[in-house]
Amino acid sequence: MSSNLTAMIVTLIIWIGVFLYLLRLDRKVSRLEKNSKHA
Amino acid sequence: MFWKVVLLIWMSAVIAAAFLLPAPQSQLGPASRIFFFHVPVAWVAVLAFLLSFVFSIMYLKTRKLDYDAKASTSSRLGLLFVILATISGSIFAKSTWGSFWNWDPRETSIFILLLIYGAYFALRSAVESRERRAALSSAYAIMAFVAVPFLVFVVPRVYLSLHPTTSVIDVRLQMQMPPAILITFLASLLGFTFLFIWMFNLERRINILAARQKEV
Amino acid sequence: MQIRKFTWATKSAWLLAKELKSEFRTRYALNAVFMFALTTLAVTSFSIGAFALTPRIVSSLLWLVIFFSSLSGLAQVFVKEEEAKTASLLRLVAAPDTVFLGKLLFNLALLLMLELIVVPLFMVWMNVSILNLGLFLSVLLLGTLGLVCATTILAVIVSKARAKGSLFAVLSFPVLLPLLIASIDGTRLSLEGQEFAAGWGDIRLLVSYLVVMFVASFLLFDSVWSE
Numbered sequence: 107m108s109s110n111l112t113a114m115i116v117t118l119i120i121w122i123g124v125f126l127y128l129l130r131l132d133r134k135v136s137r138l139e140k141n142s143k144h145a
Numbered sequence: 146m147f148w149k150v151v152l153l154i155w156m157s158a159v160i161a162a163a164f165l166l167p168a169p170q171s172q173l174g175p176a177s178r179i180f181f182f183h184v185p186v187a188w189v190a191v192l193a194f195l196l197s198f199v200f201s202i203m204y205l206k207t208r209k210l211d212y213d214a215k216a217s218t219s220s221r222l223g224l225l226f227v228i229l230a231t232i233s234g235s236i237f238a239k240s241t242w243g244s245f246w247n248w249d250p251r252e253t254s255i256f257i258l259l260l261i262y263g264a265y266f267a268l269r270s271a272v273e274s275r276e277r278r279a280a281l282s283s284a285y286a287i288m289a290f291v292a293v294p295f296l297v298f299v300v301p302r303v304y305l306s307l308h309p310t311t312s313v314i315d316v317r318l319q320m321q322m323p324p325a326i327l328i329t330f331l332a333s334l335l336g337f338t339f340l341f342i343w344m345f346n347l348e349r350r351i352n353i354l355a356a357r358q359k360e361v
Numbered sequence: 362m363q364i365r366k367f368t369w370a371t372k373s374a375w376l377l378a379k380e381l382k383s384e385f386r387t388r389y390a391l392n393a394v395f396m397f398a399l400t401t402l403a404v405t406s407f408s409i410g411a412f413a414l415t416p417r418i419v420s421s422l423l424w425l426v427i428f429f430s431s432l433s434g435l436a437q438v439f440v441k442e443e444e445a446k447t448a449s450l451l452r453l454v455a456a457p458d459t460v461f462l463g464k465l466l467f468n469l470a471l472l473l474m475l476e477l478i479v480v481p482l483f484m485v486w487m488n489v490s491i492l493n494l495g496l497f498l499s500v501l502l503l504g505t506l507g508l509v510c511a512t513t514i515l516a517v518i519v520s521k522a523r524a525k526g527s528l529f530a531v532l533s534f535p536v537l538l539p540l541l542i543a544s545i546d547g548t549r550l551s552l553e554g555q556e557f558a559a560g561w562g563d564i565r566l567l568v569s570y571l572v573v574m575f576v577a578s579f580l581l582f583d584s585v586w587s588e
Contacts, residue, residue, distance in 0.1 A: 110175060114164035121160055125153050128343065132149070135350050142357055205584045261535045268532060271522035277588045281518050284581045288514060288536055291577045295539035295570055 152343070156336045162329040176240040179233055181330060185337040187230035187255060193223030193341065194258060197265075198290040201283035213279035216286060217269065218348045222341060224262040231255050257296055261289045372456070376463025381470065394434030394471060398479045401426050406486040419489050420548035424504070424541055426483065430475060432530050435468050435512050457583040461513065465578075468516075469509045476505060492554025500551060500560065503567035504544035510571055511536050514578035517585050543567050 163181040200216035203209075234252060235245045246252060268285055272278035405422055414422075480501065484491065491497045512533055519529045547563035 110164055114160065117160050117164070118157060121156055122153070125156075128347065129149065131347055132343075135347060135354065138354055139350065142354065205581075257535050257538060264532045264535060267528060268518070268522060271528055273523070277521060280584055280588045281521060284514065284518055284585045285532060287581060288511070288574075288577060291573055292511075292536045292539060295566065295573075 148339075149343070152336065152339055155332065156340070159329060159333045159336055162325070163333070166325050166329060176237055179237045181333045183230060183233040183237060184330070185334040186226050186233065188334060189337050189341045190223050190226035190230050190255070190258060192338070193219045193226060194261075194290065194293075197223065197286050201286040201290075204279055204283045205287075208276075210275060210279055213283065214352050215349065216283060218345060218352065220262055220265050220286070221348070222344055224259075224266070226341070227255060227259050227262060231259060254293075254296055257293070261293075265289070372459040373462035373466065376459055377466045377470075380463060380467040391434075391471065391474070394430050394475050395478070397433040398426055398430040398475055399482075401429065402479060402483060402486065409487075414487060414489070416489075416552035417545075417549045419487055420545050420552055422487070423480070423483055423548060424545050426479065427472075427476065427505075427508070428537065428541060429530075430479070431472055431508055431512060432533060434471060434475075435509070435516050435529075457586050458579070460586060461579060461582040464516075465509060465513045468513055469506065472505050472509055476501065489552060491552060493551040493557065493560075495551075496555075496557050496560045497548060497551035499557075499564060500544055500547035500567065503564065503571060504540060504547075507540045507544075507567055507571040507574060508537065510574040510578055511540065514581055514585065517582065521585070521588055540567065540570055543570070 159181065163178050196219040197216045200212045200219060204212035204216060231252075234255065238247060238252070239245045265282060265285060269278055269282050272281055405426070483489075515529065515532050515536065519532065522528060543563045543566040547560045547567070550560045550563070
């Protein structure tokens with residue numbers, strides 16, 4: 107596999123990782139917001 | 146939720162295009178692909194700085210602490226993006242010109258931005274009262290912002306006369322990019338801007354929650 | 362309207378006189394600034410020794426000395442007030458504009474006095490001849506003015522924070538960088554003996570910087586001072 111392709115795959119993995127992390131944060135915050143609204 | 150999925154696919158497509166299209170600057174080689182990352186990130190860093198400036202003014206005008214929170218959030222994210230821009234630029238410089246740092250106009254400006262953010266947070270950490278911290282850091286953000294245009298126009302004037310121009314500037318000014326490259330670049334720019342907006346919103350919501358917690 | 366203007370200007374002058382008088386009594390800031398400058402100068406000259414320096418290096422060193430000396434002394438103007446607890450009294454007695462102008466003029470006087478001694482000393486110790494005196498003096502004056510305009514507001518900001526010694530330097534450097542670059546470049550040109558026109562770009566920059574910083578500080582001063 108060419109180094110270009112590996113670089114691309116690595117970058118994609120990093121991006122997806124960052125994205126999933128942010129998504130998780132987002133979900134946690136939404137849950138907290140809902141809880142504090144009910145409480 | 147929908148637009149987050151769009152963002153995911155969008156940036157993935159940008160990454161794919163950045164690697165699969167022919168390299169932007171064939172003389173500079175494959176390392177020039179970093180252009181798709183480095184420039185948008187630097188642009189977001191400057192955008193964040195501009196937002197800090199605006200929010201700071203709004204705070205001083207209205208004295209609503211919410212604006213100060215926005216200013217500091219924007220600066221925090223700006224700091225992150227500036228660090229990313231500096232590192233990516235430096236990697237690019239190393240692979241292209243052989244040295245990590247050259248003090249050319251662009252590098253100097255981005256370094257100054259880094260210093261400004263650092264100073265901003267140093268100031269914030271030195272004040273305890275919330276209102277005072279907001280007022281002082283707003284004032285500083287404004288002074289710093291006002292000083293920056295001089296740097297953008299001064300440093301090139303002085304340094305360009307002494308050192309040869311690095312081709313980073315040429316790459317930047319090259320508006321006659323082949324359409325595929327241009328589109329990918331603009332898409333990257335848009336994508337990173339939306340990433341910034343998402344992160345900004347997230348931190349905003351966290352701050353609001355934390356404030357609500359304190360009241361309880 | 363005319364009467365108001367009259368009072369406003371004289372109030373600033375009065376403040377300046379008060380600052381000068383109180384400073385003359387203790388000579389605190391003066392001493393700090395002079396000693397710092399003198400020490401830095403002596404160390405620099407000694408460590409360089411007989412080595413011949415290019416104009417560029419000389420001008421950089423000169424402005425470094427001025428920059429750091431001013432940092433050591435200019436914050437005093439406000440820190441002194443906060444420490445002596447006279448700040449609130451001052452706030453009641455004078456409008457922010459007058460306070461700003463008074464302090465600014467005091468800082469200017471302080472820095473100019475410093476330069477009056479340090480600059481000739483510097484030239485002698487560094488064995489440098491100023492080939493274009495007009496340009497040199499213009500750059501020096503404009504640079505000093507700009508420096509004072511930018512740092513006065515920063516000094517207020519720092520005086521209201523938990524003043525760590527380095528905070529003033531940390532805040533000042535990014536803001537002063539354009540000024541330093543232009544001043545160093547202009548001074549270098551004057552040392553090299555280039556004609557005034559060559560330094561025109563730097564002069565223009567110094568003037569616009571000065572104006573912008575003055576206006577921005579002036580507008581911001583009230584918000585910070587009344588915190």
